[in-house]
Amino acid sequence: MGHLIPSSIAPYVLPVVYAVVIVAVLPLLAGYIVLLERKVMADMQARLGPMRVGPHGLLQPIADAVKLLLKEDIIPANADKLMFWMAPLVSVTMALLAYAALPIGPAFQIADLNVGLLFILGISSLGIYGIVLGGWASNSHYSLLGALRSAAQLVSYETAAGLGLVSALLLAGSLSMKEIVQAQYDQGTWFIFSVPVGFFIYMVGSIAETNRAPFDLPEAESELVAGYMTEYSGFRWSLYFLAEYANMIIVAGIATTLFLGGWLRPFARWHDHFPGTSLEFFDVIPSLVFLAAAGYCFYLAPKQPVQIQKIVMAAFGAACLLLAGAMAAALFASPVVMAGIHGAFWFMAKVVAYLYAFLWFRFTFPRYRFDQLMRLGWRFLIPLALVNVIDVGVAIILRQELGWSPFWAMLLMTLVTLGIAMWLASEGSKPATTLQPADTEI
């Protein structure tokens, strides 16, 4: 898209436009992820989920947002008012700031920093200050326990997740988010296939970092009521909520960029490896997906019980049709536009798939206990992540110095890592001694 705008102002205009778009769209996106979560949960639990506000609950996020904005704003009498006021702002600001370096498609990135990944990790870790301050300022035991749990958990799992990322960085050789994706294009494979163990470690670590089940101890409803958010209500609460979902999208974005090929289409280099055959029909998929969604909306529209719901459903169908048209039109536009628009589609599709896994885990697993969480982090994930980094290094040496094919080098070292993982797991399942007060780690 860059060449459409005069080069003299391009460096300033586009980032501002992107930033405005992200800040405007993100709350809506977070709202719809909540709706997705509730619908997926309902589906897994043999019920329907939200059905009242809009057809099939499609307007529920908007109703929720309005309700939260109109709610009474309560600050507990004994709370530290300044901190109480500041804490959610810290959380949400840090969560939004991290989007600056996230490439949503080859064209859609606010700033392509050469230390992009470090920037995102650093900024999103700062969000923990919001949680700890909020828990402290509330002056409530539940909040305090929740905040302390959250801090301990983030420190432990950030380490593991970071080491998981290092294995992909070794292959990419760059910290720039764009170059990491480019490296996956050049090497002809997504890094999830090169370092599956690294992906697994990052996935577990990122669930724990974002306080999602089964690691949702800081807000464990059945123990700590709502953890650090217990005393918050209304708009402040919704800021925390927004920060949580924004962080989920961030970690999904990092995983997508580092392991799932970022904005790359599946089989993007098929024709290079197998000349003559073509998988270009993958380019039609975005249009087909939206077309199918539009068709489904139009199919459901006449079945809605109320006239207004029929109209809303049809409007959603029309919107999907419009997007399908845009995707199709991109095919005939210049290659840069096409890559930008379709790249954004594939990126978001991967992010949603990653988030779906988050939801799936949440409704399947019970919650870890705090000492178990720490044991899993320190005794299993961090050692495994270290071993994985070493093994990936060895694989690179095998490839570069001894001339092994990348496939065999990676396969061998992944098997070695898995073997060590099994040993670590059997060590971890030995009788726990943590029930003795002397052994307390908290």
Next chain:
Amino acid sequence: MTKGPTTEITTTVLGADEIILNMGPQHPSTHGVLRVKLKLDGERVVDSECIIGYLHRGVEKIAEHRSYQQFAPYVDRMDYVAAVSNGLGYCEAVEKLLGTEAPPRAKVVRTILTELQRIASHLLWLGTHALDIGALTPVFYCFREREEILKIFEKYCGARLTTHAFRIGGLQYETYDGFEEDVKRFCNDFEHRVDEYETLLTENRIWVGRTKGVGIITAADAIALGVTGPVLRGSGVKWDLRKAMPYAAYDQYEFDIPTRPTGDTYDRYIVRMEEMRQSRRICLQAIENIPSGPILGKVGKVLKPPPGEVYHSIEAPKGELGYYIVSDGTTQPYRLRVRPPSFINLQAFRKMAEGALVADVVAIIGTIDIVLGEVDR
């Protein structure tokens, strides 16, 4: 941290602060209005105290001012998730006092409904227990099956929860057309459903980690504290009133008493899962031949038991439910005392929670399976 009305901070010799945390009476996982006062060292429980009585309604005193029949609906409000079992215990106690027995047909129908109630009660326990430990999904599956049982109750007597299904001397209502088919259909479906719950939990590493070795109570301690029901059987004591002192029609049916050796939360979970299967087995045997005949014995309209006293207990879903009634020869009991299983089992909480973490406390409250309506009466 400032000193609030419910906050005390004591400093130990080591200089570490112990905090007092009040869980409840309004808390998502105290199953009603139980208040647990925890003394915490970090997240570890140093001491605990259960404070009860927030739901006290003076049920035993009410009994002294109602006739025997009038009091029957009140017992449903004690363990309100197992109203049928409460009704059975009360009706049989009064029948014992009168020196009569229900007709055979009534006994069998009572047995079927009580066993269905046991399944319903255990399903509610399983769902909420899993929810407390963080598994969000089983509760909906459990409620789906519980709903089928409640539908059978509703078809039989018109009520779902506080059913008042039985009368002193037998039953008021004949079984409805299709009762046998409904029970059979439920039992046949239910066989696979229990397996389904187990696939979600039994071998789940997190579930095992959260329940194994948590809230251990030894057989000796359990007996000393008067604990009964699945909690006692989870500690390896094979004691079930349905076998030990058969009542209703239980002597006619084959079933096993599941026990487990260690007495931790996981063992109690396994025991209750197995009990649901055994209840299903009893229902299937009972439904095969319900004897014909009258459903209500001759007890008369005005009940005037001879002066004397009686204690009758049954195996309710949560343990031994006993009724001690003293009659002075009038139409109202002179004194009525209930031995509720939840109240006695709750005594074991302090023992189980010694040295546990905050997260274990909710698992332990869940595993005792209390209903506050019964604890406070």
